[in-house]
Amino acid sequence: ARIRRYKWDVKNEYKAPDCFRKLVITINGQTPGPTIRAQQHDTIIIEVTNNLFTENLAIHWHGIRQIGTPWFDGTEGVTQCPVSPGTTFTYRFVVDRPGTYLYHAHYGMQREAGLYGSIIVGLPDGESEPFTYDYDRNIILNDWYHDTTTDQAVGLTSVPFQWVGEPQSLLIHGRGRFNCSSLPVPSSDPGLCNTSYSDCSPYRMIVVPGKTYRLRISSMTSLSALSFQIEGHNLTVVEADGHFVEPFVVQNLFIYSGETYSVLVTADRDPTRNYWITSNVVSRAPNTPPGLGVFVYYPNHLRRPPPTDPPAAPAWNNTIPRMAQSQAIKARQGYIITPPPVSDRVIVFLNTQNRIDGRVRWSVNNVSFTHPKTPYLIAFKEHLAGAFDQKPPPNGYDDVNYDIRIVQPNKNATSSNGIYRLEFNTTVDVILQNANTMNPNNSETHPWHLHGHDFWVLGYGEGKFDKFSDPGKYNLVNPIMKNTVPVHPYGWTALRFRADNPGAWAFHCHIESHFFMGMGVVFAEGIDKVGKLPSSIMGCGQTPSLYRP
């Protein structure tokens, strides 16, 4: 195994990823940031310098379990104090499994300012995947707002509440195309929106006829669930969140924020033309034009547009094919990690929208998550008992007759920074239960992401989870392991994991504004087994003043 060192300069810059110029956050001048490429068991050392003028920073390594290094998970308020402007913070961790992962800011809603990128971990020399391909390519999908993160955060915490709305553009590998003439007030500044900016020339993937590509596709959207398609080409799904999938073929791949997939695609169509690469919003009434890229057959001209219209998107409000894809994802034969047959604890998470003190919030079992000033990991290790609410949030919801299909008052919702303590080395089941929002006939899709672990996806269902009959339908034979999973509208999703990674770990909806509005929890386990904390993570809240720089 090798050591791979990176030096990152994080700063504000003007960029126009979708032709509209705005202030973004770049890493070494780029958004998406540089791709981290490594091999299994390598150590990654990243020296991050915060050159933002006035903003703190924290970077999370999404999908990396941080075994033995829970303090480098990069989650502000949970595992570290934020990195203040003008300072350098060094992350150091081992990538212990091959696969496709992500990194992104994990401080407030900073991620959507453009601080995100990919981590690609290959197998050690001499080992190979159970599938073959000629080339390896990587695409990150995103959605994009023209408002700044601060505008949005203020809107979401104000009375009256101001929702962020639908994104202006969809980006394919950091590139989109906003229709400048649709700006509400035409700007006198010709530089504000200009389709000739090179930042917004479409993403083009050049393929050699007859060759097979492993295409890594991940989603870092702030809000949108997406359908991804390469016009006329089948996609064979082979990897999900770093685990091999029993291959299955799709025409379009549904992908939720925080998920990663690998698909195999062969350039086996008429090579005299080019094809569209598209992303479309699903699960919310789309008010954002599709993301467009071009699949270019070599040696056709790069700029030659496909002769056809972009393929139509699947109906945004049809949950059936999305549920079907979720259920089709199984662990690959020969690579199955069998889950424990029973669990020690079952926690039910009822996902609701609530109003607290006049603001719209998201809650889990009527508790809306707030970040403490002192990160949990430090609070535990330094015995700062007053640092957060010691009362654990509820293990489920009590009302057996709770109707998930109607608007509920959810009157008793409170905000809290209390957390779930898990017995070390036990097996925990989590049932994500979706419900109606505060709008009639509306339930959203929430991609839930767990830090520090992979979980088995035991099953999905429609309606209300039945604790007597539904567990009997769990897939205990070949469930996929993932770190991010959707709970579909009015549905439930059942997960199982081993609480075997000492640390404090966030588990939250990966929709940036939902987590900001309280849609998350924190699990802590094996705290007595956590090693000595590095002093670099200290410096905020009640963290020992001794450590303060």
Ligand code: C2O
């Ligand atoms: Cu990719 Cu806590 O998130």
Ligand code: CU
């Ligand atoms: Cu959500």
